[in-house]
Amino acid sequence: MTAFDPGFSTAAMTRLFSAGARVSAMCNFEAALAGAQADAGLIPARAAAEIEDVCAAPVADAESLLAAGWVTGTPVAALLESLRADLSPEAGGAIHCGATTQDVVDSALMTQIRDGLDLLDAGIVKVAAALRFLAAEHRLTPMVGRTFLQHAEPTTFGLRAALWLEPLLRQLAGLRGRRASLPVQLGGPVGNRTALGEQAAVVTAGVAKRLGLVVPVVPWHTDRSHLLEVVTLVDRVAGSAGKIGADLVQLSQSEVGEIRTRSGKSSSMPGKRNPIDSIRAVAAAQACGAVARVVTAAPPHQLERGVGSWHAEWFAVPLVFQTAGAAVEAIGLAAGSIEVDEARMAANLGVAAEPAMLAAAGALVDRVLAATDAAGVK
Amino acid sequence: MTAFDPGFSTAAMTRLFSAGARVSAMCNFEAALAGAQADAGLIPARAAAEIEDVCAAPVADAESLLAAGWVTGTPVAALLESLRADLSPEAGGAIHCGATTQDVVDSALMTQIRDGLDLLDAGIVKVAAALRFLAAEHRLTPMVGRTFLQHAEPTTFGLRAALWLEPLLRQLAGLRGRRASLPVQLGGPVGNRTALGEQAAVVTAGVAKRLGLVVPVVPWHTDRSHLLEVVTLVDRVAGSAGKIGADLVQLSQSEVGEIRTRSGKSSSMPGKRNPIDSIRAVAAAQACGAVARVVTAAPPHQLERGVGSWHAEWFAVPLVFQTAGAAVEAIGLAAGSIEVDEARMAANLGVAAEPAMLAAAGALVDRVLAATDAAGVK
Amino acid sequence: MTAFDPGFSTAAMTRLFSAGARVSAMCNFEAALAGAQADAGLIPARAAAEIEDVCAAPVADAESLLAAGWVTGTPVAALLESLRADLSPEAGGAIHCGATTQDVVDSALMTQIRDGLDLLDAGIVKVAAALRFLAAEHRLTPMVGRTFLQHAEPTTFGLRAALWLEPLLRQLAGLRGRRASLPVQLGGPVGNRTALGEQAAVVTAGVAKRLGLVVPVVPWHTDRSHLLEVVTLVDRVAGSAGKIGADLVQLSQSEVGEIRTRSGKSSSMPGKRNPIDSIRAVAAAQACGAVARVVTAAPPHQLERGVGSWHAEWFAVPLVFQTAGAAVEAIGLAAGSIEVDEARMAANLGVAAEPAMLAAAGALVDRVLAATDAAGVK
């Protein structure tokens, strides 16, 4: 049961940000911490092994556990209580040593983000491949360029597609770079790693390695810029999908009719073709932009822990990824179904395109195709 | 399964904005339309009765039905297909006559909003009652007033509580006024009610009456100001909850210690008291403010139907109510559990409060208490 | 010298929110306070008269005075220093008694807002009159209705104009109601009016009357909902202008060509007609929506005085009015210059409009015309 229209997520993103997946990511952190501490000789290897086993089992009622966190004060207190019920006293005493709730929550979120970036990456590649095909296929297909929706000068549909594609390629590169540098959080109660003692650096490195994250210069408990950068990037991807969607709606409007996409039907007018995927991309991008700002425009996180600004991330980050995932999925469906009406383009243009214009547009298309090849998109 | 932390909704709001409840609200519209059309003699009474029966039964898989809308183009097309499977040909032909998807979706949303406002009303009354008690009880309890968090001059805790309460009373009045004037949507495919013929006004009034909504001057398919006003008002309620929460966190901080609320515990420091309900109110208010802007800052809805801006409401409005509900619930728990430390207040103030100050503060408290009585809050 | 493009304000709004006008509004508050206190017997009439005289004279370098406030801590401290240089010791001791900076700044802002609402009112009336003319003139002029920019069913251009007009009428009513209930701020250092003694209510009423404001139930130093309601309303007006502008751009696009407005020219293509006023309305509405949120989405104002959230209003409120003024001015220019191409409308529609449709549309137009008459718009 979701509490908003299902068009604003995808099946995979909903799963990734479900209560179960979130609690599981928290368990993975506790297991990684125990493993790293055992390696450093801080807790017995036996205890670590036990913790890893218990943390690998799915938690029974993740939703209730998270809800309980709002009574006890933190989702981790509730989780630890549940885990310790299955642990020996020794392992129960060894779990979560030197860590604080924020370490668990932030690191778990980063691992979910990593998986979310992978889902987006696959979706973007699909969109990019569709646009690449159109850019190459229609490299020299003339159409009229429109500024302020007024006819301006001739251009080609291939260049239009290439101009949709190029920012996506830069965003894909940004997303991959970011994926490779997601920081672990490990600072203890006030972010100074005191409780990890002299082994702080070693343990932090061990946890990061186990979780596939990197070690930041310092804990980032109230510096949210790492998170903000990811969220901004994801919002930008959604924005690109929205731009493509908005343009597709314009180009497929009744009076223009230069392209057609997979179309939905009306509840009252059987013959009407509504560009439903493009509309969904536009809507999801708007939603993404709004929830992104919960993070990007958050009031400052106070001193050593944000009062509310931190917690609001638990609402916003999952929704940023779900809405962005929806926007990318939708624009992939739209882009993959574009039918180009070259005759209509020619008729709307009204004049013959000059060879010089075609050459100029084609040259720009080639630059984007080269960049696409360089990004490994086929 | 929700796709974000459960602290950002309440059980009742989650239910109200579930897929099932939404589809059910859509069915109620179709039933009301059929009933009104039968009354106007536009469709047979028998068909209307059949439609009302079928629409009263719960839809099997509401979530899938809504998801299917993103393929077929509208959630209503999918719903009608499902309903018609259970209707006679006559009733199947009579359902949805003269209406369009937007009529169903917008009117259904308005009825959900009505119920959401009732939930908020009950929550606000609870908060207001708790604050009223504090205002009266501590009418003359001296404490220091703080501007820019610096000690300024003496005031009373009763006045602080009264100043939290007063805007809530105005918002409660606004919310009740708004609840009484939520408009039905009924315009047909392009908002001119053509398909309803000469009976347009009669049918519209009939549908409105059946749904507990009012008849607007004109259809509002691309004038979203009715919706925007509700959303703004609800966001304002959440904002008031957030302000109270933020102040409670300040007043309960270690160095100030003038109040205590129901407290959560830390995962690492057993003795620590975290003002978890206040924090939740702050966080939920931030979330509400962001999603509200999907509606209040939406790009204009184009001509006779919004491209994406309309659909984004299906994401945002449910979340606005859920987050606002969470903020109100949380601040109710906080306000209802406030313990006042008068000795600490006196110690922080450091000087004796002058009778004139107490009288001035008390006079303002009395104005708010009178307003509270006028609002019927006990 | 403005620090942003002049298209985002109007001459009158820029003047109204200039440093000089702001300081002058602050002086008016000090004069009103002195007058009211003299009436209540709290300060000598002679001192009040002197204060009123000095406050009526323009301040030499208002910009520097406001800038100095960021060194001394408040713009009022700098202002008082400047005023006292021209006052006798008696009057110098009597000015600002029992008030605090926030009383001056907030009340002054409310008087600027009152004048800003008057400017908007005049602008809206102009737009409404233009739309009323179009609604009446084209009550039965057929055109195609477009949903998702796809041809849907026939409607009339008069109804399109009426649907632009109707929300403006409601907003005009809201704006007038709001103008009549703008609250004075008078609470003293911590908002309990202690320093005004037993005469607090009398003095507050006197200041309010002199400034043309009303007396609120309680001071609103950290309850910004009064301000938020005005800002929201003004943003909504800008939004309506933006919606009209966006639709005019769509209807005047090359392929549609159903209307023409006063047009700018291109720097590179002499024959091109850019709908510059509509574009300006869209842009100014976007700008307004963003700055409005400085107020509507402000973090809570702490305890007895906002830390930053209050000061940010000094940036945002002037810009909200300037951008809204620009949007209204621009859409007035656009709406007043609309040329309707009925032949093109008929051609795009392609079919003959049925009499029943025309009658239905006309009936709705009539409802809006009646509402327009009721609002006194000619």
Added chain:
Amino acid sequence: MTAFDPGFSTAAMTRLFSAGARVSAMCNFEAALAGAQADAGLIPARAAAEIEDVCAAPVADAESLLAAGWVTGTPVAALLESLRADLSPEAGGAIHCGATTQDVVDSALMTQIRDGLDLLDAGIVKVAAALRFLAAEHRLTPMVGRTFLQHAEPTTFGLRAALWLEPLLRQLAGLRGRRASLPVQLGGPVGNRTALGEQAAVVTAGVAKRLGLVVPVVPWHTDRSHLLEVVTLVDRVAGSAGKIGADLVQLSQSEVGEIRTRSGKSSSMPGKRNPIDSIRAVAAAQACGAVARVVTAAPPHQLERGVGSWHAEWFAVPLVFQTAGAAVEAIGLAAGSIEVDEARMAANLGVAAEPAMLAAAGALVDRVLAATDAAGVK
């Protein structure tokens, strides 16, 4: 005359984004274009020299010229008319060849952004130097860490300062990287560089070099991600300033009193110390965040030119830089004036700090000091 409170800009930023400076930046583009075209043999060298001369002279009334753009349709049409009045027919025919308004406006904006980034860079370095001093000086000065404003565990003030500093260093690096890659805009009327013919690449490179910008893969007329990235980065800098300011307000509040900064005075309470610079940083950061969203949350720019979304940048980008400049200036003043009360810190902490804690905090401080040295901040 600014139209908002002067605390939300700095003298240098106001100058940089004045009408005169903007028109001057546009002239620089026309000069660079003429120079590059002469080098490519597209226009006579004599004409280019004449254009360069005329473009170097200040424009008489820049404000009126920009305002005129909202009548004629584009600021560039008005500018060209003014320039051509001073040019020979030959040069008048050679200026602006192959370019369109957006080329001029966007490229000019990028050069203003470059200078704005330099101003921010200098401001950040000043803040960073002050924080570096504090981090080193108080590397081992114990204080209590506060989470949710509740006492948690001991930390050091040097680490608090280092944690404020570290994100600024990353932002400084980001800002320098971005400064080195600001793209020129040169695409002609529809962004395909047709009018520049076979020399398009050469001319684009020439213009970029003259303006100190880089050549993008393709024109970015409706892909605003380049701009969005700069704006986001600048907003992030303002956000860091706001976080520091908010923390300084907390630490200097009456009950905590661990630090003092340069303080303003109250208009009503002589002894009160208001942390005015920190407050200004918080307020300016809030303002920056809001105006940044005009760009980052803009509705998609349509096809080959944004309708309003583009123009709104002319409002927002100058304000983003002005407010960010204000935030950085303010926090520089605050950070440079911090007096640390070690005795109060010790008293608030209440317990002796353990050597292991000091060592852990010191080790993290050292990591930040090393990063600071690497960034060349002294």
